[in-house]
Amino acid sequence: MAIRRTSALKSNPTAVEQARLHMRFVLEHARPEADIDAAADRYLDVAGMRPYYRWNPKLAARQAVLDGENFDAIREGGVMAFAHHGRYEGIAEALTDLDLGLNVAADGLGMTENAAPHHRQHYRCVARGVASLIDVDTEPQRLGETLAKGDIVVLAPDIPGRTPAHIFGRDLVGSFGSVLLPHRAGFPIVPITTEADGDGHLRIRVMPALRPEDHPDPITMHRALLAVLEQSILDLPEYYERPLKRFGIPADSPDAATFELRAPLVV
Numbered sequence: 001m002a003i004r005r006t007s008a009l010k011s012n013p014t015a016v017e018q019a020r021l022h023m024r025f026v027l028e029h030a031r032p033e034a035d036i037d038a039a040a041d042r043y044l045d046v047a048g049m050r051p052y053y054r055w056n057p058k059l060a061a062r063q064a065v066l067d068g069e070n071f072d073a074i075r076e077g078g079v080m081a082f083a084h085h086g087r088y089e090g091i092a093e094a095l096t097d098l099d100l101g102l103n104v105a106a107d108g109l110g111m112t113e114n115a116a117p118h119h120r121q122h123y124r125c126v127a128r129g130v131a132s133l134i135d136v137d138t139e140p141q142r143l144g145e146t147l148a149k150g151d152i153v154v155l156a157p158d159i160p161g162r163t164p165a166h167i168f169g170r171d172l173v174g175s176f177g178s179v180l181l182p183h184r185a186g187f188p189i190v191p192i193t194t195e196a197d198g199d200g201h202l203r204i205r206v207m208p209a210l211r212p213e214d215h216p217d218p219i220t221m222h223r224a225l226l227a228v229l230e231q232s233i234l235d236l237p238e239y240y241e242r243p244l245k246r247f248g249i250p251a252d253s254p255d256a257a258t259f260e261l262r263a264p265l266v267v
Contacts, residue, residue: 006048010041015266019043022243022267025259029169030234042238047267050241051118053087057125060090063194064203068098070190073209075100077150078187081178083158083229084241086194086202089122092154093129094204101131103146104154108135130154143177147185155181157225158246165247167226168234170255172247176218179225183218191225193232194239202239205232242267 009015019040027034053060063086074080080102082088092102104126111123111133127133131151134142146153157165161175182189188209194202207228215221233240240246242265249256 002049002052005051006045009044009048009267012266014263015044015047016040018244018261018263018265018267019047021259021261022240023237025170025255026168026233026237026240026243030230031237034237039237044267046238047241054089054118054121054125057090057093057128060087060125061093061128063087063090063094064197064201065094065098065206066203067206068095070206070208071098071100073188073211074152074190077147078152078209079147079178079182079189080152080154080192081189081225081229082154082156082192083233084156084246085229085233086204086236086239088194088241089125090128091192091204092126096129100152102129102152102154103132103134103142104130105136105143105156106133108137111135143181144185147182147187153181157222157229160246160248162248163222165226166223167230167247168243170249171253172249174226174247176222179222180218183212183215183221186212188212189221189225191228193229194236195232196236 020036023039023043024036027036027039082091092104106123143153155178157175157178159175162173163176165172165174179189188211190209191207193205193207195205197203210221210224212221215224244259244261245265249259
């Protein structure tokens with residue numbers, strides 16, 4: 001089924017165009033030597049396989065974990081930050097042996113019975129191995145309460161927002177909560193990245209903690225977090241799910257017209 005889906009995507013002009021836009025958005029300035037067309041073709045390979053892993057969550061979680069000792073910095077409270085990169089929906093289950101008690105911030109609309117089946121399945125996959133899912137639409141206060149109890153909150157900075165974010169060589173806008181909340185409360189952030197081993201198998205690397213005392217303000221800490229996540233994405237751009245959905249392009253930016261989608265996202 002995954003092979004048929006990949007073949008269908010590669011024969012769909014809209015999917016091919018969108019894949020190329022996604023990869024151009026990520027690579028054009030940050031990796032100008034990159035072959036955009038080749039990256040787009042790999043992106044479609046990954047997009048074709050992604051539903052297979054979501055409906056087979058044990059396979060999504062089959063990822064080695066490197067440098068897990070870096071979690072010691074947040075075992076008494078803090079944020080685990082990730083990007084929508086790699087097989088991110090399997091990260092929590094991949095980390096279960098570390099006994100972290102993760103509390104994942106989630107879009108509540110995707111968890112309702114009225115949500116599309118693939119959205120509900122995505123959250124079923126994400127929920128494996130977590131202590132709780134926090135609906136940020138209806139109970140955002142739980143994020144701060146969970147941190148205050150000394151627990152770990154899982155947040156992604158690559159979601160729509162209004163805070164300036166320089167990434168991929170572009171001036172964009174994104175979410176600030178993943179940094180503002182822990183910085184104000186004095187808690188560290190541990191970034192999680194995805195990489196591939198020599199055989200192409202994905203693995204999770206736990207990066208050193210970013211600490212509020214080392215960053216004089218949340219903006220500085222935000223830049224440091226994005227820089228860590230960006231490097232991983234640039235090394236495996238095809239595994240970054242729907243980049244044009246992750247960060248906003250300011251209306252007065254020359255990129256606004258270039259990356260305007262002429263059809264709903266297919267990939």
